[in-house]
Amino acid sequence: MVAYILHLAILAGIYLILAVSLNLIIGYAGQVSLGHAAFYGIGAYASTLTAMSLGFPYPLAALAAMMVSGLCGLALGLPTLRLKEDYLAIVTLGFGVIIDLFMRNLEITGGPDGIVGVPSPVILGISFRPPTLYLLLVALAVALTLLFTYLLVNSYHGRALRAIRDHEVTAQVMGINSPAYKVAIFALAAALAGLAGSLFAHYIRHINYESFGLHTSILIVCMVVLGGMGSILGSAVGAVILTILPETLRQFQAYQDLIYGGLLVALLILRPQGILGKGKLSLKFIERQQ
Amino acid sequence: MVLRILERIARVRTMLLQQLINGLTTGSAYALIALGYTMIYGILGLINFAQGEIYMGGAFVTVLLLATGRVPFLLAVAAGMAAAAVLGLILERVAFRPLRGAHPLVPLISAIGASIFLQSLALLLFGPNNRPFPLAFDFTPMQLLGVPFNTLEAAILLAALGFMGLLILFVRYTRYGKAIVACALDRDTARLMGINVDRMVSLTFIVGSALSGVAGIMMAIYYNATYPRMGFLPGLKAFSAAILGGVGNIPGAILGGLLLGVAESLGAAYISSGYKDAIAFIILILVLLVRPQGILRGRGH
Numbered sequence: 001m002v003a004y005i006l007h008l009a010i011l012a013g014i015y016l017i018l019a020v021s022l023n024l025i026i027g028y029a030g031q032v033s034l035g036h037a038a039f040y041g042i043g044a045y046a047s048t049l050t051a052m053s054l055g056f057p058y059p060l061a062a063l064a065a066m067m068v069s070g071l072c073g074l075a076l077g078l079p080t081l082r083l084k085e086d087y088l089a090i091v092t093l094g095f096g097v098i099i100d101l102f103m104r105n106l107e108i109t110g111g112p113d114g115i116v117g118v119p120s121p122v123i124l125g126i127s128f129r130p131p132t133l134y135l136l137l138v139a140l141a142v143a144l145t146l147l148f149t150y151l152l153v154n155s156y157h158g159r160a161l162r163a164i165r166d167h168e169v170t171a172q173v174m175g176i177n178s179p180a181y182k183v184a185i186f187a188l189a190a191a192l193a194g195l196a197g198s199l200f201a202h203y204i205r206h207i208n209y210e211s212f213g214l215h216t217s218i219l220i221v222c223m224v225v226l227g228g229m230g231s232i233l234g235s236a237v238g239a240v241i242l243t244i245l246p247e248t249l250r251q252f253q254a255y256q257d258l259i260y261g262g263l264l265v266a267l268l269i270l271r272p273q274g275i276l277g278k279g280k281l282s283l284k285f286i287e288r289q290q
Numbered sequence: 291m292v293l294r295i296l297e298r299i300a301r302v303r304t305m306l307l308q309q310l311i312n313g314l315t316t317g318s319a320y321a322l323i324a325l326g327y328t329m330i331y332g333i334l335g336l337i338n339f340a341q342g343e344i345y346m347g348g349a350f351v352t353v354l355l356l357a358t359g360r361v362p363f364l365l366a367v368a369a370g371m372a373a374a375a376v377l378g379l380i381l382e383r384v385a386f387r388p389l390r391g392a393h394p395l396v397p398l399i400s401a402i403g404a405s406i407f408l409q410s411l412a413l414l415l416f417g418p419n420n421r422p423f424p425l426a427f428d429f430t431p432m433q434l435l436g437v438p439f440n441t442l443e444a445a446i447l448l449a450a451l452g453f454m455g456l457l458i459l460f461v462r463y464t465r466y467g468k469a470i471v472a473c474a475l476d477r478d479t480a481r482l483m484g485i486n487v488d489r490m491v492s493l494t495f496i497v498g499s500a501l502s503g504v505a506g507i508m509m510a511i512y513y514n515a516t517y518p519r520m521g522f523l524p525g526l527k528a529f530s531a532a533i534l535g536g537v538g539n540i541p542g543a544i545l546g547g548l549l550l551g552v553a554e555s556l557g558a559a560y561i562s563s564g565y566k567d568a569i570a571f572i573i574l575i576l577v578l579l580v581r582p583q584g585i586l587r588g589r590g591h
Contacts, residue, residue: 094570097568254413255410257410257413268389
C-alpha cells in the first residue's frame with residue numbers, strides 16, 4: 001500500500017511539472033498546445049538515449065532532455081506562433097502525430113517495443129532506485145519548477161506575457177515584442193516537459209510510444225483547465241486530482257475518456273475559471289473585441 | 291529490349307496514375323470535411339475540432355441502418371447526412387453558443403472536449419471493432435483515356451464533386467447562402483440588415499456537418515470499415531487542408547483537400563508508408579512557414 005502511494009506521488013509530481021509548464025502556454029501566452037506529450041516523449045527518449053548510449057550521468061541526461069525538447073519547441077514555435085492561436089493548436093496536434101509515428105517506427109527508439117532497462121539515476125554515488133529516494137528527486141524537480149514559474153510569472157516578463165494574452169495589440173503598442181515572447185515561453189514549456197519525460201523514463205525504466213500519445217496531451221490540457229487556466233497552484237491541484245482520481249475509479253475505466261470530455265465542456269460552461277482560477281486571470285472575462 | 295523498357299515505363303505510369311486516382315478519392319473526402327471547417331471558421335472565427343466525430347457519426351448511422359437490411363441505400367445515406375447535421379446542430383448549441391464572446395481559446399478547448407466525449411461515446415455504443423460496410427459494391431476496373439480506375443472511385447469522386455458544386459451554388463445564388471456570406475464578412479452589419487445571425491450560424495453548422503457526414507459515408511464504403519476513431523485523423527488532415535487552401539475560402543478548401551489527398555497517396559507509395567499520416571502535417575508546417583495565408587488567400591468566403 002505504501003509502495004502504491006509512493007508510485008502515485010511520483011506520477012503526480014511528474015504530471016504536475018507537465019501541467020504547470022502547459023499552463024505557461026495556455027494561461028500566460030494565451031495559446032493552446034495539443035502536443036505537449038510529444039515534448040514529454042522527446043525528453044524521455046533523449047534522456048534515455050544519452051544515458052544509455054553516451055553514458056551521461058543522470059543530471060546531464062536530464063539537462064540534455066530539456067535542451068532537445070526545448071529546441072524542438074523552438075523549431076515548432078518559430079513558424080506558427082506568429083499566426084493566430086488556432087494554428088498552434090492544430091500544428092502541435094499534428095506534431096504529436098508525427099512524433100508518435102517516429103517513436104513507433106524509428107530504429108533508435110526501439111520501434112513499437114520501446115526501450116527496456118533505462119538506468120536508475122545515480123547522483124554522487126547514491127542510487128535513486130528506491131521509490132522513497134526517487135520521490136525526493138521528483139519533489140526537488142517539482143519545487144524548482146514551481147519556484148521558477150512563480151518567479152517568472154511575477155517578473156516583468158510575466159506581466160508582459162499576461163499583457164499579450166489579454167490584449168495583444170495594446171501590448172505591442174507598449175513595446176512588447178509579442179512573437180518573441182510567445183516563442184520563448186513555448187520553448188521553455190517544452191523544455192520543462194522534457195524534464196518531466198526524463199524523470200518518467202528513469203523511474204518507469206521501460207518506455208514506449210504509448211505513454212506519450214495524444215491521450216496524454218489531452219490529459220494534461222484537462223489538468224490545466226480543471227485547475228484553472230492561468231493559476232499555477234490550480235494546475236498543481238488539477239494534476240494531483242487527475243492522477244489520483246482515475247486510479248480510484250478503476251472500475252469505470254471504460255468511461256474515463258467520456259468523463260474527461262464531458263468534464264472539459266461542462267467546466268468551460270459552468271466554471272470557466274476552474275477550481276482555483278480567481279477570475280482575474282481567467283480567460284472568460286476578456287471580451288473579444290472585433 | 292526496347293519492348294521491355296516500354297513495358298516498364300507503362301507499369302510505372304499505371305502505378306502513378308493509380309496512386310493519383312486513389313489520392314483524389316481520399317482527397318475528395320478531406321475536401322468535403324474541410325468545407326465544413328472553412329465555413330464554420332468563416333462565420334464564427336473558430337475551429338470546430340469535433341468535425342471528425344461528425345464524419346464518424348454520419349458513417350455509423352448509415353451503416354447501422356443498412357445493416358437492418360430494410361432500408362434502401364440512398365435513404366440510408368440521406369439519414370446519415372441528416373444525423374450528422376443534427377449532431378452538428380447539437381454541438382453548436384452545447385459546446386459553442388454558451389461560450390460566444392469568450393476568448394477564442396475557450397471554445398477551442400470546449401470543442402476538443404466535445405470531440406473526446408463523442409469518440410468515447412461511440413466506443414461505448416458501437417464497440418472498438420471495425421464494421422464492414424453492409425452492402426457490397428462492384429469494383430469493376432475501367433480505363434478512360436488510359437487512366438485506370440474502378441467504378442467505386444469514379445462514383446465517390448463524382449458524388450463529392452456534385453456536393454461541392456451544390457454547395458457553391460447554394461452559397462452564391464440562394465438567399466440563405468448569401469446571408470451566410472454576409473455574416474462571415476461582417477456579423478454586425480449583417481444583423482443591422484435584418485439577418486438572423488444565430489440562425490445563420492446554425493445553418494452553417496447544419497450544412498458543414500452534412501457534408502462531413504457524407505464524406506464519412508464515402509470513406510466507410512471506400513475502406514470498407516467504420517470504427518469510433520475513424521474521424522480523428524481525417525478530421526485533422528481536413529483541417530490542414532482548410533489552412534492549406536486559406537481558411538474561410540471555399541474553393542481553397544476543395545483544392546487543399548484534393549492536393550493533400552494526392553500528396554499523401556504519392557508519399558505513401560514512393561517515400562514511406564509508415565509515415566503516411568505524417569505527410570499532411572509536414573506539408574502543413576511547411577506551408578505555414580512559407581505562405582501563412584494559404585495557397586488561395588483566405589478571407590470571408
